[in-house]
Amino acid sequence: MKILVCIKQVPDMESRFKPAADGLWFDETDLAWRMNEYDEYAVEQAVQLKEQLGKEPELTVLSIGSDRVVEAIKKALAMGADRATHIQDAAAQQKDPWQIASIITAYAKDKDFDLIFTGMQSQDRGSAQVGVLVAELLGIASATTVVDFSFADGVVSVKRELEGGIKGLVSLQTPALVTCQLGLNVPRYPTLPNIMKAKKKEIEAIAVDSLLSEQAIAPTAQVYAPVRKGGGIVLEGDVGDMVQNLLGILKEKTAVVV
Amino acid sequence: MKVLLVCEYREGKLLDTSYELVAFADTLGAEKVAVLVGDEAAVPQLDAPVYLADVALCGEYNPAVHKAAVLAAVEKEQPDYIVFSHSSYGWDLAPRVAVALKVGQVTEVVGIVDGDFEVGCCNAKMRRKVKPTTARAVLTLQAGAFAAVAPQAAPRVERLEVAIDGQGLTFVGYEAAEVKVVDLTKAEVIVTAGRGVGKKDNISLIADLAKAMGGELGASRPVVDAEWVEHSHQVGTTGQSVSPKLYVACGVSGAIQHLAGMKKSDFVVAINKDKDAPIGEMADVLVVADVLQFVPVLTAQLQG
Numbered sequence A: 001m002k003i004l005v006c007i008k009q010v011p012d013m014e015s016r017f018k019p020a021a022d023g024l025w026f027d028e029t030d031l032a033w034r035m036n037e038y039d040e041y042a043v044e045q046a047v048q049l050k051e052q053l054g055k056e057p058e059l060t061v062l063s064i065g066s067d068r069v070v071e072a073i074k075k076a077l078a079m080g081a082d083r084a085t086h087i088q089d090a091a092a093q094q095k096d097p098w099q100i101a102s103i104i105t106a107y108a109k110d111k112d113f114d115l116i117f118t119g120m121q122s123q124d125r126g127s128a129q130v131g132v133l134v135a136e137l138l139g140i141a142s143a144t145t146v147v148d149f150s151f152a153d154g155v156v157s158v159k160r161e162l163e164g165g166i167k168g169l170v171s172l173q174t175p176a177l178v179t180c181q182l183g184l185n186v187p188r189y190p191t192l193p194n195i196m197k198a199k200k201k202e203i204e205a206i207a208v209d210s211l212l213s214e215q216a217i218a219p220t221a222q223v224y225a226p227v228r229k230g231g232g233i234v235l236e237g238d239v240g241d242m243v244q245n246l247l248g249i250l251k252e253k254t255a256v257v258v
Numbered sequence B: 001m002k003v004l005l006v007c008e009y010r011e012g013k014l015l016d017t018s019y020e021l022v023a024f025a026d027t028l029g030a031e032k033v034a035v036l037v038g039d040e041a042a043v044p045q046l047d048a049p050v051y052l053a054d055v056a057l058c059g060e061y062n063p064a065v066h067k068a069a070v071l072a073a074v075e076k077e078q079p080d081y082i083v084f085s086h087s088s089y090g091w092d093l094a095p096r097v098a099v100a101l102k103v104g105q106v107t108e109v110v111g112i113v114d115g116d117f118e119v120g121c122c123n124a125k126m127r128r129k130v131k132p133t134t135a136r137a138v139l140t141l142q143a144g145a146f147a148a149v150a151p152q153a154a155p156r157v158e159r160l161e162v163a164i165d166g167q168g169l170t171f172v173g174y175e176a177a178e179v180k181v182v183d184l185t186k187a188e189v190i191v192t193a194g195r196g197v198g199k200k201d202n203i204s205l206i207a208d209l210a211k212a213m214g215g216e217l218g219a220s221r222p223v224v225d226a227e228w229v230e231h232s233h234q235v236g237t238t239g240q241s242v243s244p245k246l247y248v249a250c251g252v253s254g255a256i257q258h259l260a261g262m263k264k265s266d267f268v269v270a271i272n273k274d275k276d277a278p279i280g281e282m283a284d285v286l287v288v289a290d291v292l293q294f295v296p297v298l299t300a301q302l303q304g
């Protein structure tokens, strides 16, 4: 059995963002980077499946991006992936979901993966497209927003999270792709011995040009800060003063706190 | 300009969000046509052609078949835009339609700016304008971004025949929502713990504040996913929708799915160390502070 997990490295969302000089993306200097939160669930689920099936499955992680994405790849290896592919692309942020999906498809098409895991969306772009596009391009079944996953006898059973707390139960014949939603599992923290072991695992590097032949069809025209509506009161400074201030405001504006 | 509205149906009913699609088409001033996999009793009420594929044959969730239904309507009507709600139905189906037509998709549109589509990025901290280069495009709309219009006239219904082939996927059925142990919908005060509280041990600080204010404890999703707080406390699209007189968000960033559950609150206080956190847009008072320092002092004052 062969398993692929697609991971993206994204900025920590608590960072302060500003538009890049060309206005086409955000400025990447001084940002802290991490693995896309949704993809951590994808890696964890794939590792759990490998543990369930014993030594047999081969688990590959793939990431497209500049050299810094190797950090996210190393984390996935330390969580339990066997090997990695880094598709080197210093301009990945300018690719649209269609191009990213085309690159992954070009890589995966002759490799016969039985199962592919992706996140349901990336935290920075949030397009929620790449996973489904890859499945459609490969012509395999897929289900999105998965919050429960099990596998037995070549059949994947998942629960999709719908609105209002309802879940949709779906089964898929392999080969299949699932996109992982928050809360699917509890992603593990890599242990020190596993971090050491991961250093010996193979990271294959492939230049993006050899896999990409598509133009962008939904490119970003501009990235900018939202217009702040303002209106609200902002309290800053000494904690004691802020507490007094807030209590004054609550007394004046709401009937609930006296 | 012509827009195909892909309406949504679940457990025998048309979903109200279908009327947000109508509002979007009206904003564009576009000609409307709609498609629904559903039944005659649940067609959207609008003065336009509605293509109806029979849910009894197609199934409520069967992406390959629903894709075929949408593509059949596209073939007949040649629309400029094919529009979905950004929902578990829409984000699942839209990319399938986009790839079949090989057209660009813009996800979770919040507005139209100078003819381009505006979407959020980086957890709503930034905005992005997207310009599809294909003649046609697929769009999904953020829930609530376009206020639903009221149902209008009876539509002109036209039946669609669709080939039924699940292509390796079987819909087994629905699992009902779990029964809520805590009902937040009637609470007058809710004090919510977000991931910014740091760890499970700190939840008691937030619970103490809730108690001192005579309110209930709420939680954001990561706090529930990490099992710091039980699920029935979750506020948001996949938790409860609340409308208290006072909502205090402690270490909550203000993601759209959280805001959707608490935006009907009368008065919102946010405590966040990040002055730029998107929750600031919604807050009547933003306290820029570390929750772990601020909350105990506030609680102590309230306890007198």
Ligand SMILES: Cc1cc2nc3c(=O)[nH]c(=O)nc-3n(C[C@H](O)[C@H](O)[C@H](O)COP(=O)(O)OP(=O)(O)OC[C@H]3O[C@@H](n4cnc5c(N)ncnc54)[C@H](O)[C@@H]3O)c2cc1C
Residues within 6 Å of the ligand: A013, A014, A182, B193, B194, B195, B196, B197, B198, B219, B220, B221, B222, B223, B234, B235, B236, B237, B238, B239, B240, B250, B251, B252, B253, B254, B255, B256, B257, B258, B261, B271, B272, B273, B274, B277, B289, B290, B291, B292
């Ligand atoms: C389909 C779907 C459905 C979803 N449904 C829901 C839902 O129902 N409810 C929900 O909440 N989310 C939901 N989410 C998740 C949502 O997108 C966000 O990931 C989530 O709301 C973030 O929770 P948070 O604000 O607690 O955490 P974060 O986004 O991590 O924010 C933490 C905040 O705490 C601040 N902070 C950190 N440390 C401190 C400190 N010491 N003092 C003060 N502030 C601090 C940070 O500045 C930051 O703003 C859903 C997502 C999807 C895709």
Ligand SMILES: Nc1ncnc2c1ncn2[C@@H]1O[C@H](COP(=O)(O)O)[C@@H](O)[C@H]1O
Residues within 6 Å of the ligand: A006, A007, A008, A009, A036, A038, A039, A062, A063, A064, A065, A092, A097, A100, A117, A118, A119, A120, A121, A122, A123, A125, A126, A127, A128, A129, A130, A131
């Ligand atoms: N640059 C990338 N490299 C590898 N996987 C990616 C990349 N971008 C997106 N993905 C995968 O596609 C999912 C959805 O991303 P998106 O469509 O951009 O929201 C992510 O959760 C990842 O699993």
